[in-house]
Amino acid sequence: ADASSRYTAANPKSLAQHRAASEVMPGGNTRSVLFSAPFPITLTAAQGCRVTSLDGRCYVDFLGEYTAGLYGHSNPVLCQAVSKALEGGWVMGGHIRAEEELARLICERFPSIELVRFANSGTEANLYAISAAKAITAKPKVVVFEGGYHGGVFTFAGGGPGPLTAPFDFVLAPYNDIDGTRALLDTHADAIGTIVVEPMQGSGGCIPAERGFLQTLRDWASAHGALLIFDEVMTSRLSPGGLQQVHGITPDLTTLGKYIGGGFSFGAFGGRAELMRRFDPSQPGAFGHAGTFNNNVFTMAAGAAGLREVYTPAAVGPFNARGDALRKRLDAIAGGARFPMQFTGLGSMMNVHMHRGPVRSIHDVAHSVQPLRELFYFHMLEHGIWLARRGMINLSLPLGEAEFAQLEDAVASFVEHCNALA
Numbered sequence: 001a002d003a004s005s006r007y008t009a010a011n012p013k014s015l016a017q018h019r020a021a022s023e024v025m026p027g028g029n030t031r032s033v034l035f036s037a038p039f040p041i042t043l044t045a046a047q048g049c050r051v052t053s054l055d056g057r058c059y060v061d062f063l064g065e066y067t068a069g070l071y072g073h074s075n076p077v078l079c080q081a082v083s084k085a086l087e088g089g090w091v092m093g094g095h096i097r098a099e100e101e102l103a104r105l106i107c108e109r110f111p112s113i114e115l116v117r118f119a120n121s122g123t124e125a126n127l128y129a130i131s132a133a134k135a136i137t138a139k140p141k142v143v144v145f146e147g148g149y150h151g152g153v154f155t156f157a158g159g160g161p162g163p164l165t166a167p168f169d170f171v172l173a174p175y176n177d178i179d180g181t182r183a184l185l186d187t188h189a190d191a192i193g194t195i196v197v198e199p200m201q202g203s204g205g206c207i208p209a210e211r212g213f214l215q216t217l218r219d220w221a222s223a224h225g226a227l228l229i230f231d232e233v234m235t236s237r238l239s240p241g242g243l244q245q246v247h248g249i250t251p252d253l254t255t256l257g258k259y260i261g262g263g264f265s266f267g268a269f270g271g272r273a274e275l276m277r278r279f280d281p282s283q284p285g286a287f288g289h290a291g292t293f294n295n296n297v298f299t300m301a302a303g304a305a306g307l308r309e310v311y312t313p314a315a316v317g318p319f320n321a322r323g324d325a326l327r328k329r330l331d332a333i334a335g336g337a338r339f340p341m342q343f344t345g346l347g348s349m350m351n352v353h354m355h356r357g358p359v360r361s362i363h364d365v366a367h368s369v370q371p372l373r374e375l376f377y378f379h380m381l382e383h384g385i386w387l388a389r390r391g392m393i394n395l396s397l398p399l400g401e402a403e404f405a406q407l408e409d410a411v412a413s414f415v416e417h418c419n420a421l422a
Ligand code: PLP
Pocket: 066, 120, 121, 122, 123, 124, 126, 149, 150, 151, 152, 198, 202, 203, 231, 232, 233, 234, 257, 258, 266, 267
């Protein structure tokens, strides 16, 4: 309660802005995830790895726009690419060459993606990938996992699909549970044509899938004529070829999004040529795939420049290795807490959990200590750290050792503060 009232006192302009915004938008914004009680802070500007609020505070950005902000703010290479695009016109209504360039970069980087198509968001990419898999297999059921997130209408946290879940016939299976999942798959074997999985649950709390679990899904799908979709919207950053490359497991289709569009609206779905050719409009009976902004020039230009010049395959390893090292240091600090606390994740993505013991599924953290998690969020803000309310941290390229040290100091002071209360 103290932290919350200090927050309100420190952010009067954001409170006024939230009230004004609530007159025209439910909850005062258009992204549920950006609402947080008592009101969200309004941001006015960003540069490099820092964001500034309407109340004049500066924060180190450890949210990284839920992984879309990998390049940091106003990366000069991306700025140049977008400025050039701006001068050349931006709603042309035709194929543009940057579209091919981005597609080629993606196909080169992710070997399982022989052909690719673009969309405006990760949600849309999943919508098309799942719809295509259903149509190709002619089987109605789609397997998803507890704690999974594939976009707003594909949310499987908590007890299962929410009230606005997209109208697919979902089978909700237990994540990282080979026997439980296999039993469900076998029960519905004739009706299951699609399996969608995040190789590390991102929104669910940076919970990596175990290799054996993913291999079970691969083997079952192959044996039963189902299609396996890896949702790598977040995890594609974790190695040059995504987590599928780390595990050596090849999905039939992959969905992408976030940073691959250079920080602009983006989604993509791709996979085996034989499957993706169903979208070739020159073929009889081709699947329709539309979207006015699928090839918008800003996304195409920024995305291509980013993969070509900034987040090159050679940059991927060192960036994520720095993340692994940071997570281990943070986890060591958490180890000094006299209350349950740990950091999970892989590479440049991590999440704090107020929980002791293994974290293999959302059930492990469902009962983590909520007030501590809230206090952690407010404490981080007071120490100039911008991160997700749920405790997610995503690194961006401009973050350096000085910013890492600031985060470590903030976490250490949180531990000290709560130890004194305990
Ligand atoms: N899939 C995963 C794994 C995600 O984490 C997200 C977004 O956080 C999405 C899909 C949806 O992407 P978008 O927000 O671009 O619609």
